[in-house]
Amino acid sequence: MNQILSKSATVAGVDIDWWRGAVIYQIYPRSFQDSNGNGIGDLLGIVGRMPHIASLGVDAIWISPFFTSPMKDFGYDVSNYCDVDPMFGTLSDFDALVETAHGYGIKVMIDLVLSHTSDQHPWYQTSKQDRDNDKADWYVWSDPKEDGTPPNNWLSIFGGPAWTWEPAREQYYLHNFLGSQPDLNFHNMDVQDALLDVTRFWLERGVDGFRLDTINFYFADKELRSNPALPKEKRNANIAPSVNPYNHQEHIYSKNQPENLEFLGRFRALLEEFPGTAAVGEVGDAQRGLELLGQYTKGNEGVQMCYAFEFLSKETPTAARFAEVFADLDRVAAEGWACWAFSNHDVMRHVTRWDLNPAAARAYATLIMCLRGSVCIYQGEELGLAEADVAFEDLQDPYGIEFWPEFKGRDGCRTPMVWEPSNRNGGFTTGDPWLPVSPEHLHRSVADQESEPGALLHHYRRAISFRHSHKAIRRGSHGGVFAYGNVLHFTREHEGQEIFCAFNLSDMPVTHALPAGDWVTIGAELGSTAPGPDGNLHLGPWQCALALKQ
Incomplete structure (x- = not known):
């Protein structure tokens, strides 16, 4: 059971609880719309497609990273938090995006990657030089064991050990993801302050909130203790594919540390200085996801919402599975607030993952709009796009390249959006797209579905409108x-x-x-x-x- 929510609070005429029950449209910018013909989507492309986003009736957009980056992990490896990578445009383009979105009544949330940076970030370039510089302790460094091996058994989500040797310091550095993504040391208050300064930069630029990447990875155990083994029967592939031994550990020391709550309290205090702003945290944990959601969204001490993984799994969610998830949620996170999704930029599109026929796709679209919590839909989901089949020679995702062919990576859900069927690129670009446009997607383009009254696109619009029209569905x-x-x-x-x-x-x-x-x-x-x-x-x-x- 969960208690009935109080009336929405307002500050200076701003609905500070707009996020509660909101529908958020996720944009993967390099695949949404190219405005200059170079084959890569950009910020001005989003501006040009804002009428489509507004037509859906969504409350907000979440834009995946567009910051300066060497793009080893497509923007999730940041080398400058306070600028736009030239492939996506400029800060002025971002300002135009915010102004345009706000003109349509749409909030703008951006993806902040705080747990790690690129190894090209100036902070890391200084930190790696020696053990005595002013940023020597800004990343997680450790001496080797006596035999020269890494300090513990931690594994990277992207495969292999979570430690890489740096000869200049004669130490290992931690990276929960790619070796080019060193983890920041949140035990250092200067690091926390620097990241809060980054957050303030974007708040002052007019953003309405953030999606916080890997929110439970911020802190590592101070003693760097090894993780225990996870019993085979408890392993699942919600966080990493089954071919990755990452699933063989219970990650009680490499993430999910109690100090996270203290930092989230500082982060929330900063948000409170900008009434009406909100954050949704991505909790990446296959065993404790809902429990952490409850901790991180309780009261006013953390983020407003947490992004749940329960319906991003391979198994088609049955009635019993939905009931089980919500029973668990009510048990461990009764005061928390979930943000549900069926698809995103990291998992196979759910129409393919669950092998849905058109009637089933409509049923699940209606259902997610009726659940308690907020909702994220991923670009192309409203079109019913299936997972694209990307040939090995066209792969861009390092994750897929590493584990091919057992795991084909994330490129199949990241292929360009299809706007109209008149050319092989679906209206996405006049150039050569960074990933090939799926020919099977062309007949499901926005233009085709606009002219078809029974198309899934119209059903999504009706389902979102139904959610907004009934306060019990949106916030009850x-x-x-x-x-x-x-x-x-x-x-x-x-x-x-x-x-x-x-x-x-x-x-x-x-x-x-x-x-x-x-x-x-x-x-x-x-x-x-x-x-x-x-x-x-x-x-x-x-x-x-x-x-x-x-």
Whole structure:
């Protein structure tokens, strides 16, 4: 059970709780729209496509990293936090993006990568020189063991040890990701202060919030103790593919440290200086994700939301799985706030991952818009884009190149957005795209779907509008989420409005009882069904029933 939320608070006319129940549209900038013909999407490309984003009815955009970077991990390796990489444009272009988005009533959230930098960042270039410079302790350094091996058994998510030797210092440095992404030492308060200064820079530039990458990786155990083994039955591939031995450890020392909460308190205090700003933290942990979500979003001491991984897994979520996740959430994070997603730039697109037919794709789109929490949708999700098949010779992702062919990496979900079908590049660029446009995507372009009344694009618009039109759906509590066979049902309530939701998550028709009371069917535009003459709901395959209590 979770308690009914209080009325939205305002400061100087600003709804500081706009994020609660918001729909956030994730943009992977290099694949969204190219404005200059060089084959890489950019900030002005986003500006030009803002009418499409606004037409969806979303509350905010989240833009994946566009900072100066050598692009070894496509922007998640930052070499200058306070500038735009030339391939994406300029700071003036970013200002134009913010102004344009705000003109449409859309908030702008940017992806801050604070746990690590690029090895080209000036901080690291100074730190690696010797053990006595003014940034010597800005990264996680360690002497080797007596036999010259790394200080502990920690592994990198991208494969291999999480330690690389630096001859100039005769020490190892920690990198939870690529070797070119050294981890910052958050135990050093100067590092924290520098990162908060970066945050302030973007707040003063007008951003409305942040997506915080790998929020639970900020601190490493001060004693650098080795992680214990994780029993085989507890391993899963939600964080790293099964071919990666990263899943063989329980990462109790390399991440998830209690000091995280203290830094998030400082980060939240800075946000409070800019009323109406918010942050969503990415919690990357296959075992403790929901527990950490509860810790990091409790009260006003951390971030407002945490990005949940529970529905980014390979397994198609059944009614029972949804009920299990929300029961766990209510148990360990009753006061927290989740941000749900089915797809993003790091996982196979869910239409392919779950092998969804068109009716199932519509059902899941409606369902995510009815869940308690906020929602992220990933560019192209509104078109029902499937995972693209990218040939090995076209791969860009170092993760896929490392583990090919067992794991093909993340390029299949990062191919360019398709705007119209008139050329092989789908309107994304007039040049050669950085990743090939999938030919199978062209017939699902925005232009094609705009002219087709029954297209998935219109269904997403209707589902988002339904969410915004009903306060109980957007911000309400639920009295539990329950599974009866293939039917998932729950009731949402807020400020006297109560809405019943039921979803048949199967290919077979089912009969389901409507709760006692006086209910009127709503959501006909989403395929919601009314009770039959017997008073029961007769749900067709992948059909929903939405009802408002009178």
